[in-house]
Amino acid sequence: MLRNNNLKIALLLTLVLFSGALAENIKYAQTGFQFLSVPADARSAAMAEAVTSLEMNSRSSFANPSCLGFMEKMVDITLSSNTWIADIVHNNFSVAFNPLGGRYGTVGMTFRSVNYGEIQGTAVSSSDPDGYILTNIITPTANAFGFSYAKKLNDRFAVGGQISQATMDFGNMEISASETGDSTTFVSYSKSPIALDFGTIYKMGIESLQFGMSVRNFSGEVKYENEGFQLPLAFTLGFSADVMDFTPLKKSQSLLVSIDATHYRERPEQIKIGLEYTLMNFLAVRGGYVSNSDENDFSFGMGISKFGFGFDYAYVPFESFDAVQMMTLRFEF
16 A cells, blocks of 8 residues: 555656656757756666666766665765767765665765866957957856755665755956957956756566656856846656566666656757667667767667676767767775
8 A cells, every 4th residue: 555655746846856857948049057968977878868767876966866776785875977079077975874774864975076177258348340259268157056865665666866055157358348459358257056856766566667757957047237047957756677677687687778758948849769788787788879960879888796796888979060978986895
């Protein structure tokens, strides 16, 4: 009876959240802090981010914090790095603690850091034939620091959430200069909104079939000068299963299939499909596909795990940019 009630609660929360998402007026390309939408680890990137219903220990804080509730090891740590498009460097860190076997839940911490490099500033000028003048060099940065918590309510159902503070700092920008060059005004633009994530995961009781739901980057409005926007809110439903569970090979091999459906605040909905073939719990080969994308339809990757150590690699080709490569180191004990 308790399991049935938990499932009903999960489905009710999902329907309420998604009905609200579909009812809102969509404003394409009207969100900021887009670094929060970049995959945070190599396994997620290789599987096209179809990981909402997957248990990934501390990395789950980035996708669906409820999955932390099923973490079995006492401590899990990950370090990830990738050079995104336009040579933007992303570094991500996550750690999770599971004291007393999860009796009081699992706690986690995440940190994201982005280096955009140097950018030449410009300002509008009525006296210049080009309509603008060059100003100072700016060095924008971004980061996000979060705390997560998840609790396994029984052997099939868990809930979890994360609260984080994201900061976008454009540095000192020269916004006003007299046409004679006699005066210059510098303004520092930096905002640090609070973001909330929430998720649930439910094990169906049919082999490894799982259902997950997440809401990411829920926030209030952020405003620079007169322009306001919100963080990249995303609602996701996901299913996953190991198809090898239905074959005699399940003890030595696995073929994980994961499917996510995501509704975004600022762009069209997407279906994401991830595949992961694992041999002897050591070597994993991964691939992913995302629909409704003009730039990166497919993704690929691999991973190895042994003695509490893991390494993951992802390769994501883009149509108009250089391919993105991501690496993740994992430690658990």
